[in-house]
Amino acid sequence: MAADDWLYLVTDIEVDGPWPGPNSMRSFASVAVRETGEEVDAFEAVLEPLPGAAPHPDTLAWFQGHPEAWAAATTDPEPVPEVMSRWVEWVRSLPRPRAFAASPIAFDGTWMDHYLRRFTRYGLTQGPYETDTLFDHGALCLRSYAAAVLGRPVGEISPHTLPPEWLGEAGHTHRAIDDARGYAHLLGELMRRSGAVR
Template sequence: MTLVYVVTDTEFDGPTPGRNSLLSVGAVAVTADGREVSAFEAVLAPFPGAEPDPGTLAWFAGEPEAWAAATRDPQPPEAVMARFVAWVRDLPGDPVFAAHPLAVDGPWMDLYLQRFTGTRLVPVPRAVDPLFRDVPLCLHAFAAGRLHWPPERCRVEHYPAEWLGETAHTHCALDDARGYGRLLAHLLRLPPPG
């Protein structure tokens, strides 16, 4: 079965899933050659009992367009995550979750999926019907390996614009997911190490 990479980006109001809230999620389903199959975008209402982090809010104060995109017309997290699950399950091929970096976006998505849909992001012990059957792909680590760069260099500001498909990194979740989807396609096109 053909792999379809679900390249996902999240924006949040603090560093800790559950203590802070996921504000928005953007995802693109792309094939290995970079063809976009489908896209998902949503803004979420606050996580029950969560509080925004003052430092994160101060950062967003300098990024008003990103803040506006991440907070416009929020929907209940239950509805958003149910839509995300349905969207992934309707994709053609075998979906693989991917994020840049996985250690940031993955925990947010796993917590919200578990809390609001009862499913887990990927197979873990005793998980019933995880959304993705395979291990997720960390695009940050994948880039370091494919490019032979130190991990600290694998940041959006160091990638040539053409690797991101000329997609500006705006901190709007769907824009950033699209750029990372194009980065993945670029990395997959590189010749095998030799």
Template structure:
């Protein structure tokens, strides 16, 4: 079965999964040929006992539209995570989690998967029913390696808007996931074209 990427962006109210809450997340499934296979979006209720981080909330005060998108009509976090798992499984193939950077968004998804499904983001090949079939992909690192840019130059503020499919980085999770999906398509397909005879 062909592999595909689940490009994911998370929004949260603090830096530490569990101590703080993931507000929302969005994912775009992209085939290995660059075709969009589907999208997923969830707005989650805060975790019991979690608190909001003052520094993060100061940022959100500058982003009122994104804050509204990240907090309106939330569902229980466990229900949202289970919907996500079912959505990924419904696509078939061999899903690969991808984020920009994976060390940020991957930590949140890993924490929520562990908490609400008892399974981590990535499991070894000896686990036959694992959700993601291959190690997570860091799109930021892929851009750095493909373009020769320094890691510090691999952020949305340094990218031409066309690299993101001309999608503005709004801090609404699904918008940002769409932009990163376009970035992955651009980099992955150009690498593939350079590799193929």
């Protein structure tokens, strides 16, 4: 299978606190790209808060200093089950093989997995006995990949420590679609620098 056969769903989320359940994912976006960075399709949604959940005071205070990011994450929200079902159908419409990617996977991936398992029959990574899966062979952490390519500790990697051109033209705005496109651009850059794509 050629390297450029793979499709990566580079995803960014915006949340109102650190914990899935007590806090809510307010928006997310996924950009489907080839390893070259070529965009194939995109998905973007704003979600209603979870029932019984509340924003964490520290996260809410941060958003108060970034009103444009808060507006982008909360304007015209849709019911969570509808959004997650629509996202699943969108993912299933894309060609295989496909992998989920985020930066860092431990944060964005945890939230997406929680919402998938709560509102759909899927998860990011499913057991070997499950044949109906969204993704093939797990997920890719872009922060870890960048650390390996750069030969730096993973704790030193963030949008602010990478060369700005590696994230493309959108910049890191905390608007989910902008950040997903930035990370998709980063994936293409890392693939080229690692020699995975010529």
